[in-house]
Amino acid sequence: MAPGNINDIVAFVAAAEAGSFVGAARVRSMTRSGIAKSVARLEDRLGVRLFHRTTRSLGLTDDGRIFLERCTQILTDLEEAELSMSDGGGEPQGLFRLTAPMTFGRVMVLPLLNDFLASWPKLKADVSFTDRVSDIVEDGIDLAIRIGETRENSSLITRTLTQQHDLVVASPAYLLVNPAPSHPDDLLGHACLNYVSAGQKRAWRFKLENKTILVNPRARLSLDSGEALRDAAIAGAGLAFLPSYVVNQDLADGRLNRLLIDYAAPPVPISLIYPSRRHLSPKVRRFIDLLVRNIAHRSSHCDLIADII
Known part of the structure; x- marks a missing residue:
């Protein structure tokens, strides 16, 4: 991809996140006209309109929302590829966004997360323990844990971690x-x-x-x-x-x-959900490994039956 294409994509994402060309220009240390020209070039190349523009507002079109999702993933992949080739050698770093059901998160995930952060000082975590099912792509979640049957976007990976009894x-x-x-x-x-x-x-x-x-x-x-x-x-x-x-x-x-020991409750799957990418970032890959290793180990003590894919 040509450098100009990347710059135009960066300008588009910045405008979408800021909600205005002025806000994007401030974030990217560019002029408002520079952001606008980059977006216009991108629209010309794609042959679609990415924003609804008025004198007072800037909103994404349907095509713009779809394109933003892909662009955000591309830029994240580029950033993580750069990090993996840096002196860190694949060291988890940056911001790790995680969501998990409230009780499972507090009881099973939080102790592991504390150890994970202690092991990787360049890593920060933004965590939500809630039973509300969030939109992983829209909310920029790196990894979600779900209890029960899942109906996720086909672009996401669903991996069974264990079962709840x-x-x-x-x-x-x-x-x-x-x-x-x-x-x-x-x-x-x-x-x-x-x-x-x-x-x-x-x-x-x-x-x-x-x-x-x-x-x-x-x-x-x-x-x-x-x-x-x-x-x-x-x-x-x-x-x-x-x-x-x-x-x-x-x-x-x-x-x-x-x-009621003779009337066992049907097991409920506990799954990991994350964006479909060819290469997982070090922070996600290592935390998944940590969950699999520890949850599987604890299953022998907690009646959690591991079902690792």
Whole structure:
């Protein structure tokens, strides 16, 4: 690609991100007319209009949005290729953007991330632990972790990391005054603690042989935090349906008891999602390796069954 083409692409991306030619000129230390000419040359070569222009606003066209996505990826790839050939020799550096579900992120990912940052001092991280599903491309996410079935853009890579196993648990104090359920239907007579995400209560699913049993227990308490549900269960507030990685240590220490063992919940996939690129950047590649190595190792202790592709 000719240098002029790259410069025009850089000007286009800067204008799109700044929302104006003036803002792009300030960021790129260029003149407003220089940015405008670069964008015009790019539009002439492509034969499409990239921006809707008025005297007061600058907005991307549909073609412009599609082209911006590709250009942003190209510039990122160029930057990372340059870094990989520098004295760092593939050392993770720059900004690493990561998103993961709240509870899994806090319990399983954060300890690894702390070690990762300590190992690579040139790396910074921008992390979101949330159950909200973000647009990876639009939000500039390097790596996303998803729990459950995914429906991602075909341009993204989806890689199964492991599986989540949910367990019904209750404290010994609760079970002293309430008989343990022997069937999922018995949950309707218990004080249950429900997990709520985006205003939706989570159903409790069980499997016996080839039959799936779906229960929507009457919630005495609903919370949007798995760790808060765990604390409530330990305090004797009711039965909780939680991932094994949240309650495993509590089960081992006797703070919680596992119930309905014969009715195992169907495993839920935990996946890694990242932009499709020929060469992963060192920061993404090394963090994926760290997740695979440690999550697979911990699976033998937490009832997480690794399913590495």
